[in-house]
Structure formats: structure tokens, C-alpha cells
Amino acid sequence: MQPIVMQQGPPPASSAAPIAPVLSVTNVEVRYQGSILVLKNVSLTVGEGEVVALLGSNGAGKTTTLKSISSLIQSEEGRVTEGQIHFLGAHIHNQDPVSTVRRGLVQVMEGRRVLEHMSVEQNLIVASAPIKANRQRLRQALDEIYGVFPILAEFRDRQSGYLSGGQQQMLVIGRALMAKPRLLLLDEPSLGLSPLLVHTIFKSIARINRELGTSILLVEQNAKVALGVAHRGYVLENGRIVMEGTRHELLNNEDLKEFYLGISATGQRKSFKDIKQYRRRRRWLG
Amino acid sequence: MLWETLLRVLVSGIANGAIYASVAVGFSIIYRSGKVFNIAQGEMLMLATFMAMTFFGMGMNHWVALALTATAMGLLGLGVERFVLRPLVGQSEMALFMATLGLLLVLNGLGVIMFGTEPRLFPDVLGTERWLVGTVSIKQSAVLGTALVAGSVAGLAWFFRSTRTGLFMTAVAESHQIARSLGVNVQRSIGLSWAIAGVVATISAAAFMSGRSVSPEIASIAFVALPVVLLSGLESIGGVMLGGIIVGVGQSMAAAWLDPYTEGGASLLFPFALMMLILLFRPQGLFGWKRVERI
């Protein structure tokens, strides 16, 4: 692979509306423990080769959305109670999460969940579980990941618990690629990283999409950085989709500018107090 | 004179340590997979021992009988996981522990019913020769048994570190959720752990029972394996060998030098005193997993 050339935004070719969605979430309702209603009538799609951002503040239901798609929600006693989720034409909601991974849909969980007592390379090998891999194919897959993240090759024998935050984020993304997924779900890859590292990680995300053709559903609180790589986006609030649009529509939307990008119409940062008031108003309205 | 005592202490300590290690490694393998503390590990050893003796009694070749026992014990492990523990998925660790306590009582009762309480002689599968080193006599069966255990433990450590299936199982040991998110079949890994533990119990029987008189009471050896597991660290595989030898040799030393003054109490107490010290000063053991703390 070539070194990354800085790019302004995603390639224009695929920014058109999706023709054949890889993933479609239709009118989905999700509850925890049979009663706690968290997602209400959520619908979204991810097209072939697209990067789609799912934005929203803390507690909006972003992680729940990803986990209901990957079925990882089951280990928290969550269930899709209404609606449907399709991936490459198959029903995938309330399934065994392992079967969803085998279909080519891998979630990178929030919080850089490395297998901390195992080495970098061991982490990657574990992630080859869904593919039939002989020694040679495994080597190839590893080298491909090391091509995307050369730092992982350098630290391949290091215990992953002792990597830096940025390196761990690279490891969990690289690890997800071992299964050669068609769709990658990324949960807040920027969380707790320095701006410089966030920049590096997002360059890699754009490159994975461009060069490996992997479709990506990207969850972020950091709307600005997410819309830097996404073709389209949705805004989730209180478990509902309240806004959707292409990257440009969202970047130019006044509400989003104010409340997620932190820029007011006059180009100034809104104060926290205003945002709080807006929240309060939303709660009444919603 | 001192050297001879020391040699004798070392020889018996290492041989005992090996049997502790072989039971301890079964504990660790099961504990890692599902955080289940299988208190019935000693009963599995007892069952393997008597099953093998039953096959020997039918006139089978020793190695065929042991292979058959290993297969049956592997299946038993799978069965226990499938029908005793899997239905309890999602229950507390205490509930799982109680289930293995139930297993202990059932297997113990079964052992007594099927094999009686009378001690019986286990055949000399590992030979009867003795070698003299100075005036200390070393049994061939003890040397071979120790080597068999050391080889098995080394093989298992390699398996969990270097094979794909073993790494899947190690990932399951770290986190079921992460393993599942990567497409690892967690339930299958747990089942496999129980099967391996069953096979390991057979290896322990072959390594340690040769030429001994055995009764269902041998299951209690697992209680000394507990301090070994804690000393080496619950998740460690290879570490049990060192842990076993420390406990075994320590116990032999206590037996040689302290027991005469304590009416045999010191050697009984030593493993548990050591266990208390480990829990106080290094709860994760010598090689166990401690959550990585980063600043």
C-alpha cells in the first residue's frame, strides 16, 4: 500500500446515494431486559463502499444501535423488539453474534478492547476465527494488516495491554480487518485520543474504505472529525434519528453546526449554557 | 548425610509436585474458559484411575486401556459442560461453583458405589525398576511420571500460546465478549476445555498411580492442588509446573525436618500456609493475570 496522501473528505465517486444497501435497519425498536426502551423506530442504511456517520451525544443510543446490528447486545440482555435488520439480504437481528461476524460484519467495540494479556500478533490471529485460514493465508492476512498499520508490525510481540491508546485503537481496527469484513462498525474510535492521533486514525479509516472497499458505519460524538471521512450521516437523539443527510448537508446544517460542531451562525462557539437549554427544550418536544 | 536427605527430599518433592501440577493444570484450563472453579477436579482423577483399572481388569493392553480412558474422560468432560454447566450460563460464579460441588458429590458417590472403598493395586504401567544414586533409591515410575506430566504441561502451554485453537481459548479466557465479537465460538471453547481437563485427568492417573494402592480417597489430592493453582496463578498453564514443584518440595522439606517435632502436622499445613501468604501478598500468583494498569 502507498503512504497516505492527505485528502479533503471522501472520494466523490461513492458519495452519491447508495444503490444497493449492504446494511439496512428498518423501524427498529430495542429494549434492554424486556422493558427499558432505548431505540425507537430507528431506520438507516449503509451502501456498498460507503462511510456513514452516526452522530449524537452521550447516552443517545449510538452504542446500542451498533450492538443491535452485531447482536452483541444479547450479552446485556438487549433485544430488537420491533423492526428488521438486513445485511447483504439476510435477516441478522437477534442472531448469534458469531454467525453475523461470519457473514462479514464486524464491530469494533467502544473503549479499545484489546485482549490485554496477549501480544499484538496473538490478538490478530484470534480475529482470524471466522475465516478458514491455513498457515499461508494467515500470514498474508497478517501482512495486510501490518501494511495498513506498520506500527503493529513493529510491536507484534508486545503485550497489547501495554500499548499506547493510539496503538491500541489501531490494533482493534486492524484486528477487525482480519475477518475481511464487508461492513465495519466503529464505535467512537476518537474517544480519549489526542487530536494528532485522532487525525492519524481517521486517515487510516478513510484509507481502509478507499483501498479495501470496506463499508463503514462510524459512531462518533466528534461530529467534525466523523464528517471529515463520512459520505453521509445520521443524528441520533434520545433513541430516535432526528436528522440525516449527506456530508455537505450536515456540515452546512445550522442546528448541527451549533450543537454538534460547536459553531454558531456567527462563527462563534456556542456556550455550554445554550446547549443545555437546547437539550431541555428537546426533551420537552421529544 | 545431609546431602542424602536433601536428595531424597528433592526426589519425592518433585514427584509429588508433578502430580499436584497435573491436577492444577486441569483446574486452570477449566477456570480460564468460564471462570468456573471446578472443585471436582480430584474426582475426575479418581474416576480416570478406576476406569483405567476396570479396562486393565478386562485384560486390555495398558496403553489401549489408557487411550480408551482418555477418550471416555474427554467425553465425560464435554457432557458435564453441556448438561451441568451450560444450562447455568448467566448465573453467578457462586452458582457455577455450587454446580461443581454437586458434581464432586455425585462422582464421589459413584466412585464408591462402582469401585468400593477397599484399596486396590494399580498396575505398574511405568515400570518397576529402581535406580540407586548413592544410597537414595529412585523409582523409574516416579521419574517417568514426572516427565510425562512435565511434557504434557509444556505441550498444553504451547497449545494455548501458539496454535489458533489454543489462542481462541486464551481469548475466551480474557473476555467472552471480545472473543465473541471476533467470531470465536465461546461455548465450543468452554466445552473443549472440559474435554481437555478430562484427558489431563487420565494423564495424571497414568503418571502417578503406577504401582500404587488406590482407593476413591485419592480424589482428596486435589486439595493440595488448590494452593498450587493459586501460587502459579489461576490463568497460567506452564506456571503450574514450578508451582507444583515449590509446593511439593516445600512439603517434603517440612516432612523431613519439621514433622518429627509437629507430629506430622507441618507437611500437611505447609501448602495451605503458603496459600494464605500468596493470597495476602500476590493474589494473582506468580504467573497469573493482573489487570494491566496504565498511568
Ligand SMILES: Nc1ncnc2c1ncn2[C@@H]1O[C@H](COP(=O)(O)OP(=O)(O)O)[C@@H](O)[C@H]1O
Ligand atoms: N445494558 C443496558 N441496560 C439498560 N440500559 C442501558 C444498557 N446499556 C445502555 N443503556 C441505556 O441506553 C441508553 C443509550 O446508551 P448507549 O447506547 O450506550 O448510548 P451512546 O453510545 O450513544 O452513549 C442510555 O440511556 C443507557 O443508560
Ligand SMILES: [Mg+2]
Ligand atoms: Mg457509546
